[in-house]
Amino acid sequence: MLHFSKPERFRFPRKRGNAPTLCSFALAGLALLAASLMTGTALAQTVLKSSDTHPDGYPTVEAVKYFGELVKERTAGRYAVEVYHSAQLGEEKDTIEQVRSGVIELNRVSMAPFNGTVKETIVPALPYIFRSEDHMHKVMDGAIGDQIKAAFEPAGLVALAFYDAGSRSFYNKQKPINSVADMKGLKFRVIQSDIFVDMVAALGANATPMPYGEVYSAIETGVIDGAENNFPSYDTAKHFEVAKNFSLDEHTILPEVFVMNKAAFDKLTPEDQAIFKQAAKDSVAKQRELWAAKTAESRSKVEAAGAKITSPDKQSFIDAMKPVYEKHITDPVLKKLVEDVQAVQ
Ligand code: GTR
Numbered sequence: 001m002l003h004f005s006k007p008e009r010f011r012f013p014r015k016r017g018n019a020p021t022l023c024s025f026a027l028a029g030l031a032l033l034a035a036s037l038m039t040g041t042a043l044a045q046t047v048l049k050s051s052d053t054h055p056d057g058y059p060t061v062e063a064v065k066y067f068g069e070l071v072k073e074r075t076a077g078r079y080a081v082e083v084y085h086s087a088q089l090g091e092e093k094d095t096i097e098q099v100r101s102g103v104i105e106l107n108r109v110s111m112a113p114f115n116g117t118v119k120e121t122i123v124p125a126l127p128y129i130f131r132s133e134d135h136m137h138k139v140m141d142g143a144i145g146d147q148i149k150a151a152f153e154p155a156g157l158v159a160l161a162f163y164d165a166g167s168r169s170f171y172n173k174q175k176p177i178n179s180v181a182d183m184k185g186l187k188f189r190v191i192q193s194d195i196f197v198d199m200v201a202a203l204g205a206n207a208t209p210m211p212y213g214e215v216y217s218a219i220e221t222g223v224i225d226g227a228e229n230n231f232p233s234y235d236t237a238k239h240f241e242v243a244k245n246f247s248l249d250e251h252t253i254l255p256e257v258f259v260m261n262k263a264a265f266d267k268l269t270p271e272d273q274a275i276f277k278q279a280a281k282d283s284v285a286k287q288r289e290l291w292a293a294k295t296a297e298s299r300s301k302v303e304a305a306g307a308k309i310t311s312p313d314k315q316s317f318i319d320a321m322k323p324v325y326e327k328h329i330t331d332p333v334l335k336k337l338v339e340d341v342q343a344v345q
Helices: 022-039 059-074 092-101 119-125 133-140 143-150 194-202 212-220 231-236 262-266 270-304 314-319 322-328 332-343
Strands: 046-051 079-084 106-110 157-163 168-172 187-190 206-209 226-229 245-252 256-261 308-310
Touching: 046 059, 046 092, 059 079, 059 106, 059 157, 059 256, 059 270, 092 106, 092 256, 119 133, 119 143, 119 194, 119 332, 133 143, 143 157, 143 332, 157 262, 157 270, 187 194, 187 212, 194 206, 194 322, 212 226, 231 270, 245 314, 256 262, 256 270
Parallel strands: 046 079, 046 106, 187 206, 187 226, 245 308
Antiparallel strands: 106 256, 157 256, 168 226, 168 245
């Protein structure tokens, strides 16, 4: 569903009993024009809503804003994008439903909550499937990335871009983690995906899937001992305040996805579709640059605030993941995808 932006309703300054005069209509028209010029929205412009769980200034939020600027410029102002950051439209799982049903047109989310609906997203969510961020880029920027993008269509979505999310690691309030043995019995919040639940179980710990916005107080009150995420999320969600032991086990290098409601995309002319796709592609370069800077900034910030970063023996984490692969990679399509990813040098 596309939304046509309407400037706020103009109220005629009516005196009781007086019909609006021609002059007041002219004034109203001028006021509308002035308002639209001031807010940068042309009249009869289509404004697309986009959601993000992160706060303003976060690399994904800025990348989608940049995408919106490019689209606006390249469609001569016919389309614009409004980014609702800070989970204003709800937690990720809910906003995924909103974008699938067309309540909103765009959404920037992690791929993990799609693991149950778009099976191909399981592959990049597997622990230690990528050897490095560079390996992930080579895979996701190429034919395998295109195959994963195409898999969103039956779910009513067009995957416009993958954005960087660095690597996810565990952090907790109890103790430093130096090996898999240290994980035993700890309670971690995981992102809402069975892969993550099974990964934590394979490490001897307990997983609780929970919306992102509830994690801080769950750690603070001791419902859980910790969670897992990258440095920018650990920083901006302030989890470092309540869980100071960050173990750089880097279990996943799972990119984010920027999706559009398919019906809304299909309504665009072929020329506009090409503009949207190119703008999304251009926003990836911008996001990667912002991501690298933010990761370094967040890491120094949390360290200065007292977070203790350890580098556990990664091989023992990798070895423990066998049952996760055995359970989730049974489908021939996924088996082939895993082999294809591993073969990318
Ligand atoms: C972040 C990711 C968010 C959200 C969050 C989470 O790294 O950027 O989209 O999925 O993790 O753990 O819920």
